[in-house]
Amino acid sequence: MFSNRIGNNPNNILHKNLTLLRRLRDLRDSIAKKVFKEE
Secondary structure, eight states: OHHHHHHSOHHHHHHHHHHHHHHHHHHHHHHHHHHHHHO
């Protein structure tokens, strides 16, 4: 994994991190909506 990361384009790694953060944010928002509905 690390050897592959060294060969990758740093911008590509940054893009993957941003998409992952966006996915986590969407997941957190959906969980928050479910919690608020239950209350």
